[in-house]
Amino acid sequence: MMKKKQGLKKASPKLMKDIDKYRISERNKRRHWRKKGKGKKDYSTVCVGVENYEQNIQACSHSFDIFKQGKKYVFPDCLKNRLSSLGTIGETQRGGCVLGFCAEPHAVKKIIDKLKRKAMSNKIERMVFTKAFRVRTGQIVDYCYFCQKTFRQLYLMGHEH
Amino acid sequence: MNTNYIITHDIDWFCIISGKPIHVASAGGGLPKSIKNLKQLHDWQRKVGEISFRSEVELNRSYISQNIIQKDYNGFDYDYFPQENDFIIELDNYGLNIIEKEYYNTFVEMAIRGFYSFDRNLHDEDNNTYHIVARTINPNRELLEMLKESGVPMIETSDINLDGNMESLNNIELVKLIDSITDPLRY
Numbered sequence: 001m002m003k004k005k006q007g008l009k010k011a012s013p014k015l016m017k018d019i020d021k022y023r024i025s026e027r028n029k030r031r032h033w034r035k036k037g038k039g040k041k042d043y044s045t046v047c048v049g050v051e052n053y054e055q056n057i058q059a060c061s062h063s064f065d066i067f068k069q070g071k072k073y074v075f076p077d078c079l080k081n082r083l084s085s086l087g088t089i090g091e092t093q094r095g096g097c098v099l100g101f102c103a104e105p106h107a108v109k110k111i112i113d114k115l116k117r118k119a120m121s122n123k124i125e126r127m128v129f130t131k132a133f134r135v136r137t138g139q140i141v142d143y144c145y146f147c148q149k150t151f152r153q154l155y156l157m158g159h160e161h
Numbered sequence: 162m163n164t165n166y167i168i169t170h171d172i173d174w175f176c177i178i179s180g181k182p183i184h185v186a187s188a189g190g191g192l193p194k195s196i197k198n199l200k201q202l203h204d205w206q207r208k209v210g211e212i213s214f215r216s217e218v219e220l221n222r223s224y225i226s227q228n229i230i231q232k233d234y235n236g237f238d239y240d241y242f243p244q245e246n247d248f249i250i251e252l253d254n255y256g257l258n259i260i261e262k263e264y265y266n267t268f269v270e271m272a273i274r275g276f277y278s279f280d281r282n283l284h285d286e287d288n289n290t291y292h293i294v295a296r297t298i299n300p301n302r303e304l305l306e307m308l309k310e311s312g313v314p315m316i317e318t319s320d321i322n323l324d325g326n327m328e329s330l331n332n333i334e335l336v337k338l339i340d341s342i343t344d345p346l347r348y
Contacts, residue, residue: 028247034210041203043171045189063189065165093168096189101169134283136171136186137264139233141283 008156011130012051015058019049019130022060026135046141048103049130052111052123059110062135063103066090076112078124079105082150097144103132104147104154129154162199167192173271175205176314176339181323182304184209184271185335188281190289193339195314205311209274212307216299218272220255220265221327224292228331233283234260249273268294275301277323279335289337293330296323316342 011019026047032039044062051058066073067090075083083089089100108127129151132141148155172187174196196202248262249270257265268278272295279291309315316339322329 031247034206041199041206042173045169045171063169065169067165090165096168098165098168101165134171134188134233136188136267138260139229139264139283140235141233 008153009053009128011049011128012053012058015049015051015128015130018058019047019060019133022049022062023047023133023135023138026062030136043136045135046103046132047135048107048132050104050107050111050127052115052127054123054126055115057111057114059107059114061103061106061110063101064106065098066100075100075105075109076116079108079112079150082124083146086146086149094145097146099146102144102147104129104143104151108151125152127151127153129157131157162192162196166199172202173206173209173267174202175209175276175308176316176335177305177308178277178321178323178339179317179319180305182276182301182308183323183335184268184276184278185291186267186278186280188283190281191336193314193336193343195339195343201312205308205313208307208311209271209304212274212301212304214275214301214303215251215273216275216297216301218251218269218295218297219327220269220295221293221330224327224331225261225264225294228292229264230261234264265294271295272297275299275304279330279333282332285332288332289334290332291335292332293327296327314339314343318342 026044029039030043033041044064047060047062049058049060083100083105086092087099090098092099108124111127132143134141143154143158148158168189171189172192174185174187174192176183176193248266251273252262252265252269268280271278275297277296278294280294282290282292318338320338321333
């Protein structure tokens with residue numbers, strides 16, 4: 001008996017609202033800096049949202065330099081192993097991206113951290129992503145090579161049409 | 162300049178090309194070598210923010226409509242797009258929808274101050290090219306003098322005509338152009 005082919009799950013309405021609010025919040029940090037001297041001096045490049053459907057957990061993040069977070073910022077092993085298979089985290093570069101700096105792994109890390117606290121297994125393959133958005137303008141941005149290799153669902157989303 | 166910072170941030174930087182003040186949104190792309198450090202760059206941003214001059218501007222509507230609005234917002238779910246109206250008032254003069262306002266906002270904000278405002282082509286990673294988004298119609302001498310005194314990169318070139326047809330300003334290798342003139346030994 002042939003299995004019914006399932007399409008990729010789409011981000012839930014809650015996650016879509018979350019990433020929209022997140023992007024506007026990040027965008028406005030730059031505006032607040034200009035007007036009030038508080039916030040961010042420059043826009044982050046990209047942000048993305050991700051969710052774990054089974055546990056109904058959502059997370060959003062933007063791209064950033066992990067070395068600026070100090071020694072405490074460590075990817076969980078399941079994510080670290082995937083990234084390390086593509087090169088050296090924080091060093092290997094391709095297409096203008098640095099391995100491990102993208103918004104996608106940071107958002108997934110947030111979910112995995114929450115799942116660990118709930119002592120649930122983490123299935124990266126089942127996580128659902130929003131599109132990636134440019135913080136400044138809201139443009140939809142292509143997933144980079146590293147993210148498409150790390151998260152297969154992003155490769156499939158990028159080649160859906 | 163910290164490369165990791167440049168890659169993970171969308172930075173407003175400035176230069177003068179053939180006597181015209183230029184604003185550029187980096188979108189994670191590289192900056193000219195002659196921009197030494199972030200402190201200097203942020204100081205320029207602060208000074209630009211204090212400019213009160215306001216000019217009419219011209220938008221690169223045809224290119225941006227076809228190559229950005231239709232492509233980079235394709236499949237966008239309008240129900241979740243911000244409804245708050247925090248765009249600059251001047252955008253109301255151009256009959257733009259909310260998506261267009263979200264894109265144009267930063268660039269028109271610079272063009273009304275007297276800039277020729279450029280954005281990076283997001284889908285051209287290999288070549289690092291830029292397109293014009295908006296340009297001032299009225300020159301702002303105060304802005305030009307301030308930028309000169311601040312030491313922004315300054316070049317003279319006949320390779321591009323900033324006041325000419327906007328189509329000719331849609332794929333400019335701005336960083337390479339500036340570097341090749343300010344640091345000719347590299348090229």
